Amino acid sequence: MTRVLVTRPLPARVLAEAERHFEIEVRDVNGPMKRSQLRAALVLHDGVLATLGDAFDEQAFAEFNAPRCRIIANFGVGYNHIDVAAARGAGIAVTNTPGAVTDATADVAMTLLLMTARRAGEGERLVRAGKWTGWHPTQMLGRHVTGKTVGIVGMGRIGQAVAQRCHYGFGMDVLYANRSEKAVGFPARQVTLEALARAADFVVVAVPGGADTRHLLDEAFFAAMRPEAIFVNIARGDVVDEAALIAALKAGRIAGAGLDVYENEPTVPEALRKLENVSLLPHLGTAALEVREAMGLMAVENLRAFFAGETPPNLVN
DSSP: OOEEEEOSOOOHHHHHHHHHHSEEEEOOOOSOOOHHHHHHHHHHOSEEEEETTOOBOHHHHHTOSSOSOOEEEEESSOOTTBOHHHHHHTTOEEEOOOSTTHHHHHHHHHHHHHHHHTTHHHHHHHHHTTOOOOOOTTTTOOOOOTTOEEEEEOOSHHHHHHHHIIIIIHOOEEEEEOSSOOOOSSOOEEOOHHHHHHHOSEEEEOOOOSTTTTTOBOHHHHHHSOTTOEEEEOSOGGGBOHHHHHHHHHTTSSSEEEESOOTBTTBOOHHHHHOTTEEEOSSOTTOSHHHHHHHHHHHHHHHHHHHTTSOOTTBOO
């Protein structure tokens, strides 16, 4: 029977579906696989259901002329932890799970945008610490969201879902920076990255990770942003030069930030953790049971189709 390694504990519904088709082995820890485990996965299994942090890089594939593994089905839309070209060279297909994550991730973008603008995290900390002295007219004045301008960096599925929420939910003007123009069904204007930084009250980052976008948002970008603007990242941590972001926040060059991802996860710099004008979430973008089930079932279907001789629905190489 086809042997598949599942690299993390997944929802019971997903594992039950995987067991219908394959002989599965499930790692019972939530940490990424180590180098030796990556090697064993490629040697001992026909397929791997992997996820964020499982670093299938060029070195992992270079050790084998013909590994047993024929497919890596990624649990997640982002796959910058997998060297797709190296996998292809080793004869290994790679799939991902787009679509399933779109709305959940866009919702978290709005959560961070509102949390940071209205100082919700700071306010909750105040209440929990027993330091709230009661309502008054100038208490914790934040920034109004409705009717402002949002600039979205990356207008793929998630970027468009964020734009839709901003336009229809909050009457915001939408600007976006993207390699190509997008027809989204509501007013949205494509601009350069620099023009977006200069005009937006809120910047939301939704580009894929990878070598092409590493440190896309750098010191020059933050210098161009307005001092009252808020920066939100729900993409990948390494698309942002984290040191440059911290410097901009500490110097007051931007008003605040809402982050769900970090450059060196799970490490979050102490400098970020100390800043009251920063909302920090532990990579919750897709953390809803229905969404994680949908992602897992999509990954299993990619595996099933591949081993049935069909083209997997979400092949990325």
